[in-house]
Amino acid sequence: MSMITIDINSGARKLTVQGGGSLLETLRTHKVFIPSACGGQGICGYCKVKVLEGAGSPLPVEEPHLDDAERAEGIRLSCQVKVRNNLKIRIPAKLLPVKEYACRCERIKNLTCDIKELRLRLPEGKDMNFIPGQYVQFRAPRYNGSPGEVSRAYSIASDPADAEAIELIIRRVPGGICTTYVFEHFKEGDEVLINGPYGEFRLSGTSAPMVFIAGGSGIAPIKCILHHVVNTENTRKGIFFFGVRALKDLFMSEEMRQFEKAISGFKFVPALAQPEDGDDWNGAVGRVTDVVAEYLAKQPDAAEYEGYLCGSPGMIDAAVKVLADAGIAEDRIYYDKFS
Numbered sequence: 001m002s003m004i005t006i007d008i009n010s011g012a013r014k015l016t017v018q019g020g021g022s023l024l025e026t027l028r029t030h031k032v033f034i035p036s037a038c039g040g041q042g043i044c045g046y047c048k049v050k051v052l053e054g055a056g057s058p059l060p061v062e063e064p065h066l067d068d069a070e071r072a073e074g075i076r077l078s079c080q081v082k083v084r085n086n087l088k089i090r091i092p093a094k095l096l097p098v099k100e101y102a103c104r105c106e107r108i109k110n111l112t113c114d115i116k117e118l119r120l121r122l123p124e125g126k127d128m129n130f131i132p133g134q135y136v137q138f139r140a141p142r143y144n145g146s147p148g149e150v151s152r153a154y155s156i157a158s159d160p161a162d163a164e165a166i167e168l169i170i171r172r173v174p175g176g177i178c179t180t181y182v183f184e185h186f187k188e189g190d191e192v193l194i195n196g197p198y199g200e201f202r203l204s205g206t207s208a209p210m211v212f213i214a215g216g217s218g219i220a221p222i223k224c225i226l227h228h229v230v231n232t233e234n235t236r237k238g239i240f241f242f243g244v245r246a247l248k249d250l251f252m253s254e255e256m257r258q259f260e261k262a263i264s265g266f267k268f269v270p271a272l273a274q275p276e277d278g279d280d281w282n283g284a285v286g287r288v289t290d291v292v293a294e295y296l297a298k299q300p301d302a303a304e305y306e307g308y309l310c311g312s313p314g315m316i317d318a319a320v321k322v323l324a325d326a327g328i329a330e331d332r333i334y335y336d337k338f339s
């Protein structure tokens with residue numbers, strides 16, 4: 001296949017590339033990183049770019065991800081566009097500075113039987129400069145039994161003031177390609193490529209009270225945001241509802257108690273959905289969304305809150321409904337679905 005030109009944002013970058021691959025992968029090879037959660041399978045719909053010239057019509061697999069306005073504008077899933085002709089594309093300008101970092105794994109900590117915390121040391125002198133709440137993409141290389149290299153999104157959990165490393169909190173998905181790599185192959189001392197930062201999930205600039213809701217590894221970006229609240233001496237009132245199954249699944253309680261001490265007006269409320277026999281527990285019990293609903297029903301200023309939610313799509317959908325039922329407007333509810 002002959003060489004092909006990709007013009008990005010009217011000449012802001014011009015690449016000369018080998019044709020034949022997908023646009024997503026070709027851009028990545030040339031260090032232009034477009035977020036993608038599903039690793040190029042056309043499932044997540046994250047890797048949208050505007051193609052002004054050089055690609056045909058959207059493929060059937062893209063259709064569910066595009067609305068009429070996007071189709072009219074030439075938006076495509078970059079994982080489904082084959083690089084065959086010279087292309088003119090437009091991507092958000094904020095993606096151009098996204099970089100790849102070769103990190104060394106400094107520490108792996110088991111937080112529960114199926115959640116690990118990874119501390120990844122950035123290359124000397126390379127600060128990622130992320131906004132608290134954002135995520136990185138972790139590249140799991142091919143391993144015995146995997147279909148090939150994949151990239152997956154993981155929210156940054158570490159203190160933004162710690163410029164030397166990025167910490168991630170990863171829950172094992174049974175049979176998952178990337179998490180099987182993390183749990184069965186990845187070791188302290190190993191090198192891994194991450195790229196980022198990405199995402200719009202972040203603290204707003206208002207002074208509204210905040211209700212944080214997370215399940216399991218969804219605590220990651222909220223922990224990062226709480227560090228930021230401490231670092232910036234932000235005095236907004238906040239409450240964090242953290243849902244897990246049983247006591248053995250609860251982690252980071254000590255860190256959250258430290259945040260309670262450091263941030264006046266901040267409260268941490270862990271909730272066990274299904275406590276086990278013998279769990280020594282006198283805290284909240286039930287689905288985290290029910291615990292939130294009960295709390296908001298007692299708050300005269302419930303509608304003033306902003307919601308910050310992270311976790312599985314099912315939990316987020318239920319939490320959005322609870323917040324909306326409490327009178328919180330949709331544009332005050334921010335979330336990252338871990339799908």
Ligand SMILES: Cc1cc2nc3c(=O)[nH]c(=O)nc-3n(C[C@H](O)[C@H](O)[C@H](O)COP(=O)(O)OP(=O)(O)OC[C@H]3O[C@@H](n4cnc5c(N)ncnc54)[C@H](O)[C@@H]3O)c2cc1C
Nearest residue numbers: 037152153154155169170171176177178179217220338339
């Ligand atoms: C913006 C964003 C931030 C994220 N941050 C985090 C984070 O901080 N910590 C974290 O643990 N995860 C996070 N995720 C989820 C993560 O990107 C992966 O989807 C997840 O780790 C599974 O990857 P995998 O390769 O192991 O599984 P895959 O091989 O992709 O999936 C295997 C099977 O499991 C299903 N599946 C995928 N994800 C889940 C899930 N979460 N629960 C149940 N079934 C699933 C798939 O549909 C598929 O059938 C985030 C996702 C997004 C979009």
